[in-house]
Amino acid sequence: MKINYLAALFCAMALVTSCGEEDERVISQEAIVDDGGYTITRTFAEPDESVDLSTMSSTNKRLRDLLDKAGSGIIQSLGAINITSEQYDEIAEFTVDLTKKDTTQMMKYKTIFNWITNNIKYEYNDNDPYAVFKNRKAICQGYSNLLTVMCYSQGIPAMVVNGFLIDPYYGEMGHAWAYTCPDSTWTVSDPTNKGTFTMKKYGNYGHLSPVTADVNIFSDDIAIYNYSDRLLNIKEVRTNSAAFIVPYSVNGFVVNSLNPVVELPEDIAEIYVGQNIITLGNADDNNVGLSRFGQNLQAVYVDEKNESLMDHKGIVYQRNGGNPLLYYIPGGMTFVELLPMEVVGKNTIYSHLSVEEIYFPEGTKRIESFAIENCPKLKRIYIPIDAEIAKDALYKMSNQVEIVRGAPSGITNITMD
Numbered sequence: 001m002k003i004n005y006l007a008a009l010f011c012a013m014a015l016v017t018s019c020g021e022e023d024e025r026v027i028s029q030e031a032i033v034d035d036g037g038y039t040i041t042r043t044f045a046e047p048d049e050s051v052d053l054s055t056m057s058s059t060n061k062r063l064r065d066l067l068d069k070a071g072s073g074i075i076q077s078l079g080a081i082n083i084t085s086e087q088y089d090e091i092a093e094f095t096v097d098l099t100k101k102d103t104t105q106m107m108k109y110k111t112i113f114n115w116i117t118n119n120i121k122y123e124y125n126d127n128d129p130y131a132v133f134k135n136r137k138a139i140c141q142g143y144s145n146l147l148t149v150m151c152y153s154q155g156i157p158a159m160v161v162n163g164f165l166i167d168p169y170y171g172e173m174g175h176a177w178a179y180t181c182p183d184s185t186w187t188v189s190d191p192t193n194k195g196t197f198t199m200k201k202y203g204n205y206g207h208l209s210p211v212t213a214d215v216n217i218f219s220d221d222i223a224i225y226n227y228s229d230r231l232l233n234i235k236e237v238r239t240n241s242a243a244f245i246v247p248y249s250v251n252g253f254v255v256n257s258l259n260p261v262v263e264l265p266e267d268i269a270e271i272y273v274g275q276n277i278i279t280l281g282n283a284d285d286n287n288v289g290l291s292r293f294g295q296n297l298q299a300v301y302v303d304e305k306n307e308s309l310m311d312h313k314g315i316v317y318q319r320n321g322g323n324p325l326l327y328y329i330p331g332g333m334t335f336v337e338l339l340p341m342e343v344v345g346k347n348t349i350y351s352h353l354s355v356e357e358i359y360f361p362e363g364t365k366r367i368e369s370f371a372i373e374n375c376p377k378l379k380r381i382y383i384p385i386d387a388e389i390a391k392d393a394l395y396k397m398s399n400q401v402e403i404v405r406g407a408p409s410g411i412t413n414i415t416m417d
Helices: 003-018 059-070 085-098 105-119 129-135 140-153 289-293
Strands: 027-033 039-045 158-167 171-180 187-190 195-198 208-213 216-219 223-228 231-237 243-245 270-273 299-302 309-312 315-318 325-328 335-337 357-359 380-383 402-405 413-416
Touching: 039 243, 039 270, 059 208, 059 216, 059 223, 085 105, 085 129, 085 140, 105 140, 105 187, 129 140, 140 158, 140 171, 171 208, 216 231, 299 315
Parallel strands: 243 270, 270 299, 335 357, 357 380, 380 402
Antiparallel strands: 027 039, 158 171, 158 208, 171 187, 187 195, 208 223, 216 223, 223 231, 299 309, 309 315, 315 325, 402 413
């Protein structure tokens, strides 16, 4: 393995830059021997006694506990809401007049909430807050956007939350609502359905299930963390060491997700995933953040004790019982060696900009149409002698790609396609 020769050096650098005297996180090391007989030291974050949100059945309790710890000071902007300064000023001026008789933030909140529920009609329309304010029409997203802007304009912390409304007859339905914090009291606000609840009493709004919250929950020198896909997620990596050792926890909560939404620092070549990480994003929805924002990554290694994920030669798989599923191939990897799979299906390797060689080992029976697509630097693939390969298995690539029958160290036949 080409990258493995540097692994011990990368780990040592990571210990200096990420686990110094100011960082009290505990790490563990795992020594393994690779195929070439080289001893490699892998370094992972050690489990601690932090709260694991993924074990809580109530997603309302998960977000409640995070916000109780973080406090309302985390809300310093309107997040992803689309509004110009001129539009904001107009809504703010209206809201000042609307709440001029109110003497507390809670009174202002109730006045704003009641005005929205009494004046906005539920109808499919533009959900940007200014459009809702002018047209008096919206669906749940628009209701929540406008409530958040009006509260924020009066100094009331507010953020939009997306998730599901759980109906006893229709099941889960996509929904948006808001969390507000008038007079330091976190309040769950569903203006679409005229519902307002004290956040601490999460059993009272069990019909709402928050999936994402539009705010940064925690931040430190290592990363920025948010609430995403019902878990505490690493949204942005800040440390720029050659090897990123994913922290086990932050502020007393286990970090369960690594799904960044911005580019990784350019010096990071390897990531070390501990027992705590259960997801890198939803592969079915093309929502694996590292696929887009980790183009320089050369390998991701997973602690053997991780029950959800595993790695093979720096490539990440979902364990899936005894049938590992290919999950993520690092964007900077030039030699890709996959686990055996009887059938290599469509888009198994798609738009990989660095890969030059791909090795399908013994046990691979057939490579289907469009299995490898849009890999501009690909030079050759290695397949078993008896494996079938569809005529268009390689799609949107140079016709000079070599198809080699046999392993890289034991070539038996070369054909050109």
